[in-house]
Amino acid sequence: MVEKFDAACVAIGNFDGIHIGHDKLITRMIELSREKKQNSIIITFKYIKKDLKKSTKNLKYINSFNTKILLLKSYDVTDIVEIELDEHISKYSPEQFIKTILIDRFNAKNIVVGYNFTFGYKAMGNINTLKQFECVYDYKVEEIPPVKFNGIAVSSTLVRNLIQEGKIHDANKLLINNYTIFSKDIDINYNKNIGFVDNNSSIIIPSDGRYKVNIGQDIVFLTICTNKEGSVFTFNKEIEKNKDIIFLC
Numbered sequence: 001m002v003e004k005f006d007a008a009c010v011a012i013g014n015f016d017g018i019h020i021g022h023d024k025l026i027t028r029m030i031e032l033s034r035e036k037k038q039n040s041i042i043i044t045f046k047y048i049k050k051d052l053k054k055s056t057k058n059l060k061y062i063n064s065f066n067t068k069i070l071l072l073k074s075y076d077v078t079d080i081v082e083i084e085l086d087e088h089i090s091k092y093s094p095e096q097f098i099k100t101i102l103i104d105r106f107n108a109k110n111i112v113v114g115y116n117f118t119f120g121y122k123a124m125g126n127i128n129t130l131k132q133f134e135c136v137y138d139y140k141v142e143e144i145p146p147v148k149f150n151g152i153a154v155s156s157t158l159v160r161n162l163i164q165e166g167k168i169h170d171a172n173k174l175l176i177n178n179y180t181i182f183s184k185d186i187d188i189n190y191n192k193n194i195g196f197v198d199n200n201s202s203i204i205i206p207s208d209g210r211y212k213v214n215i216g217q218d219i220v221f222l223t224i225c226t227n228k229e230g231s232v233f234t235f236n237k238e239i240e241k242n243k244d245i246i247f248l249c
């Protein structure tokens with residue numbers, strides 16, 4: 001049972017794919033909220049404005065937006081809040097975001113973000129901006145230093161690149177769960193053992209090739225072949241209905 005307190009600890013970011021850096025940050029925010037007896041809130045963004053750097057038409061994500069929220073729900077937090085960076089909010093200055101959203105809306109007393117977090121109009125705010133306003137708005141910022149793997153800072157971009165290069169084994173080392181294409185993000189013809197993801201889908205697809213995946217109780221070999229319209233998934237045998245495709249290698 002999650003208790004509701006007035007003051008809050010918040011973790012902020014896009015959180016595409018939930019990798020080990022995100023996990024460290026969210027886990028620390030939850031730990032801090034328990035220590036301080038405050039609400040634990042994950043604030044994440046839904047981009048809709050086309051000219052934001054991360055919302056260009058062609059930018060695809062590891063997880064569709066609904067899946068991201070579903071994955072974030074695996075954390076035992078008081079609330080997960082989705083903020084649409086629409087025409088209005090995306091123009092907030094960093095201070096406006098701090099005051100209007102973090103303070104007035106969530107009564108944030110502890111803000112946990114990663115070393116490279118940016119926010120506000122033209123991405124002008126960063127961790128130093130958050131520190132600059134600590135006394136003005138009476139909160140504390142905690143910075144999570146870069147979580148690295150083999151000496152390289154983990155990021156959603158890195159994971160996306162590995163998946164798109166077909167390096168599933170490496171991507172899985174960085175994600176908290178094995179890379180998965182969720183059943184609702186793919187159309188499957190169960191009579192023909194074939195699936196299809198349209199090119200307009202918001203999710204990335206591994207490069208053409210043969211993959212070992214787990215579907216329901218079964219290990220299945222899957223061949224991906226992409227054409228002008230989208231990606232065709234051919235399974236080497238019948239697969240269970242409405243199960244997610246969990247990539248093993």
Ligand SMILES: Cc1cc2nc3c(=O)[nH]c(=O)nc-3n(C[C@H](O)[C@H](O)[C@H](O)COP(=O)(O)O)c2cc1C
Pocket residue numbers: 012013014015045052053054085089090091092093097116117118119120121122123124
């Ligand atoms: C209020 C607000 C306004 C933003 N406006 C812009 C913007 O004008 N241009 C931009 O590239 N990103 C903008 N962003 C997105 C941030 O730069 C950043 O991508 C987002 O806060 C997630 O941070 P992270 O990727 O460091 O986790 C905005 C974010 C917020 C919260």
Ligand SMILES: Nc1ncnc2c1ncn2[C@@H]1O[C@H](COP(=O)(O)OP(=O)(O)OP(=O)(O)O)[C@@H](O)[C@H]1O
Pocket residue numbers: 012013014015016021022025112113114115116117118144145146147148153154155156157158
């Ligand atoms: N390797 C990491 N170590 C610590 N914190 C991280 C790491 N990667 C991201 N974060 C933090 O997690 C939050 C969410 O990050 P976000 O998903 O926006 O970044 P990202 O993984 O670097 O993605 P992208 O590559 O798309 O920019 C932010 O506060 C960010 O600073």
